Amino acid sequence: MPSNLSTVFTAAAALLIPYGPWADVWAYRGVVAPTPFDACPQVDSLSPRVHSILQARLEGLYSAGDFKSTVHEKLGGAVRVATESYDDMLPVGEDPRWDVFQDFHLFLESSFPMVYSSLRVTKVNTYGLVFHWQGSEPLLKPLLLAAHQDVVPVDPDTAGQWIHPPYSGHYDGTWIWGRGSADDKSDLIAQLIAVDSLIKQGFKPLRTIVLAFGIDEESAGTEGAGRIAVYLEKTYGPNSFAFLLDEGDGYGENVHDGLIFASPAISEKGYFDVKIEVRAAGGHSSIPPRHTTIGVLSQIVVALENTPHEAAFPRSGTAFANAQCAIAHDPKSSLWLKRLARKALTDDASLEELKQFLLKSDPVFDTMLKTTQAVDIIYGGAKVNALPEVATVIVNHRIAEQSSVADVEQHIVQLILPIASRLNMSLHAFGLPPMSNAGHERQIIITDAFGTALEPSPVTPTKPGGPYDLLAGTIKSALETSERYNSTGIIISPSLGLGNTDTRFYWNLTRHIFRYSHYGDRDDYFNGLHTVNEAVRGEAVVEHIRFFTKLILNSDETHLFV
Ligand SMILES: *[C@@H]1O[C@H](CO)[C@@H](O)[C@H](O)[C@H]1NC(C)=O
Ligand SMILES: *[C@@H]1O[C@H](CO)[C@@H](O)[C@H](O)[C@H]1NC(C)=O
Ligand SMILES: *[C@@H]1O[C@H](CO)[C@@H](O)[C@H](O)[C@H]1NC(C)=O
Numbered sequence: 001m002p003s004n005l006s007t008v009f010t011a012a013a014a015l016l017i018p019y020g021p022w023a024d025v026w027a028y029r030g031v032v033a034p035t036p037f038d039a040c041p042q043v044d045s046l047s048p049r050v051h052s053i054l055q056a057r058l059e060g061l062y063s064a065g066d067f068k069s070t071v072h073e074k075l076g077g078a079v080r081v082a083t084e085s086y087d088d089m090l091p092v093g094e095d096p097r098w099d100v101f102q103d104f105h106l107f108l109e110s111s112f113p114m115v116y117s118s119l120r121v122t123k124v125n126t127y128g129l130v131f132h133w134q135g136s137e138p139l140l141k142p143l144l145l146a147a148h149q150d151v152v153p154v155d156p157d158t159a160g161q162w163i164h165p166p167y168s169g170h171y172d173g174t175w176i177w178g179r180g181s182a183d184d185k186s187d188l189i190a191q192l193i194a195v196d197s198l199i200k201q202g203f204k205p206l207r208t209i210v211l212a213f214g215i216d217e218e219s220a221g222t223e224g225a226g227r228i229a230v231y232l233e234k235t236y237g238p239n240s241f242a243f244l245l246d247e248g249d250g251y252g253e254n255v256h257d258g259l260i261f262a263s264p265a266i267s268e269k270g271y272f273d274v275k276i277e278v279r280a281a282g283g284h285s286s287i288p289p290r291h292t293t294i295g296v297l298s299q300i301v302v303a304l305e306n307t308p309h310e311a312a313f314p315r316s317g318t319a320f321a322n323a324q325c326a327i328a329h330d331p332k333s334s335l336w337l338k339r340l341a342r343k344a345l346t347d348d349a350s351l352e353e354l355k356q357f358l359l360k361s362d363p364v365f366d367t368m369l370k371t372t373q374a375v376d377i378i379y380g381g382a383k384v385n386a387l388p389e390v391a392t393v394i395v396n397h398r399i400a401e402q403s404s405v406a407d408v409e410q411h412i413v414q415l416i417l418p419i420a421s422r423l424n425m426s427l428h429a430f431g432l433p434p435m436s437n438a439g440h441e442r443q444i445i446i447t448d449a450f451g452t453a454l455e456p457s458p459v460t461p462t463k464p465g466g467p468y469d470l471l472a473g474t475i476k477s478a479l480e481t482s483e484r485y486n487s488t489g490i491i492i493s494p495s496l497g498l499g500n501t502d503t504r505f506y507w508n509l510t511r512h513i514f515r516y517s518h519y520g521d522r523d524d525y526f527n528g529l530h531t532v533n534e535a536v537r538g539e540a541v542v543e544h545i546r547f548f549t550k551l552i553l554n555s556d557e558t559h560l561f562v
């Protein structure tokens with residue numbers, strides 16, 4: 001393996017695309033046209049040119065010890081306001097548990113007075129926050145950076161397991177501790193510090209910058225991002241943003257050869273909670289029917305689990321692009337696998353062989369390619385001598401990129417219809433007319449459990465010359481110029497988000513949506529996601545600020561064809 005992959009896999013040519021009166025100022029940089037043989041095209045690293053002096057000044061500032069202490073203090077302060085969001089929260093104004101967001105706003109106002117006095121700040125639905133930094137060039141679509149103010153509640157039973165109290169915000173010289181330190185207050189605070197630092201240096205953007213901070217990403221999302229989305233679409237119009245960056249996975253360091261893989265997510269799986277209820281007359285259990293509602297429900301659950309969804313692996317899908325990058329650049333992949341992946345670009349039999357190989361070797365891959373189903377809730381029955389009148393399950397689905405809510409509905413109906421017919425029960429599915437034995441009092445009723453079905457997201461284009469290249473080039477540059485950089489190269493690979501973020505509300509605002517947080521795999525989640533001992537490396541937060549600063553400056557001096 002060559003020691004510096006990034007120079008091998010990226011061509012050096014910079015592409016200049018003149019644009020209007022700024023042709024001499026803005027050069028579209030970093031774009032490398034994919035060759036027919038490059039299954040994982042890479043871009044050059046991209047750092048500000050017009051603003052190179054400003055950029056250098058900020059880099060100097062960010063590496064100073066007192067700046068770093070300020071960063072640790074600000075993130076610690078943000079963590080100390082326990083902005084927990086709960087699944088059973090009533091709307092803002094009807095539930096006093098939202099009041100703590102007022103304290104969080106006061107903390108932000110006192111920590112970032114320059115941001116509050118220089119930017120237009122809008123409160124959407126009382127606690128949602130939108131910061132508007134007007135650019136001077138109306139032809140450039142604004143940039144949207146998102147994060148969320150809320151955190152997953154701390155289970156009081158686990159408070160004793162925390163090395164430092166969950167809302168301490170304590171900095172121990174390496175880690176900043178507490179719920180929200182990583183998810184997602186570090187994104188939020190890093191964005192504000194980057195903007196604050198740019199304001200203090202006198203930077204005046206050409207491209208408008210908008211920051212949007214929801215309040216219930218960890219629960220429904222409807223009170224925060226749901227309302228902010230409506231406000232943003234009304235204010236700026238549909239498809240009005242150049243691109244959107246929200247939280248997501250970061251980058252991983254390959255311990256074997258020091259290669260870094262960064263994986264911004266360009267799409268997100270869909271979501272569907274399906275409730276299946278079986279209803280029948282009650283009665284004394286000394287004269288039971290052959291199958292009680294619980295028995296019927298059990299047959300349904302067995303049928304579901306025996307019939308998982310098919311895995312799909314189309315060449316146009318994100319999983320295919322992701323696999324091509326991993327195989328092409330992971331030094332552990334065998335020559336045989338590399339050849340197979342190459343052949344799969346055009347040959348259908350090889351594509352199928354590759355799919356089967358990957359499904360067998362990597363459970364995460366299986367999850368990526370399939371609509372998953374998990375029977376997560378079951379209840380029924382009240383008394384041991386009474387027949388259960390109702391038995392219920394709720395099945396959680398994460399819908400594959402190329403599938404849909406309608407596909408899931410069809411899958412379930414096709415499985416349950418024969419059971420309903422065999423047992424002479426009527427089937428009512430998703431509000432459609434009864435499908436068997438209409439009018440029979442023994443019923444199977446299938447519905448969207450909470451009315452929260454979500455289609456898989458649109459897939460962000462990765463065509464050369466667009467925002468994907470700008471993001472990829474910025475990630476590369478932020479890593480390569482870091483004091484911590486100690487790698488043999490960087491590969492940026494598009495990925496598929498398995499969970500959902502606030503971006504699910506923002507589809508109308510831009511086709512270019514990314515989910516990415518600029519952390520290494522050893523920087524955040526001391527213990528794992530949403531559990532005890534959440535912590536983030538102090539130095540990683542500074543890297544985060546460097547990344548956002550570069551992203552803002554690069555976006556300001558790059559024309560994006562969107
Ligand atoms: C099925 O249900 C229908 C409608 O209630 C009823 O007329 C019929 O006798 C039932 N058949 C069986 C085999 O239970
Ligand atoms: C960089 O990585 C090499 C190889 O893993 C290691 O020997 C060296 O100590 C590292 N240097 C730093 C500054 O982390
Ligand atoms: C997106 O636009 C469609 C069509 O105008 C509209 O029905 C929908 O409510 C919008 N979605 C959001 C989240 O605002």
Ligand SMILES: [Zn+2]
Nearest residue numbers: 183184217247
């Ligand atoms: Zn989050």
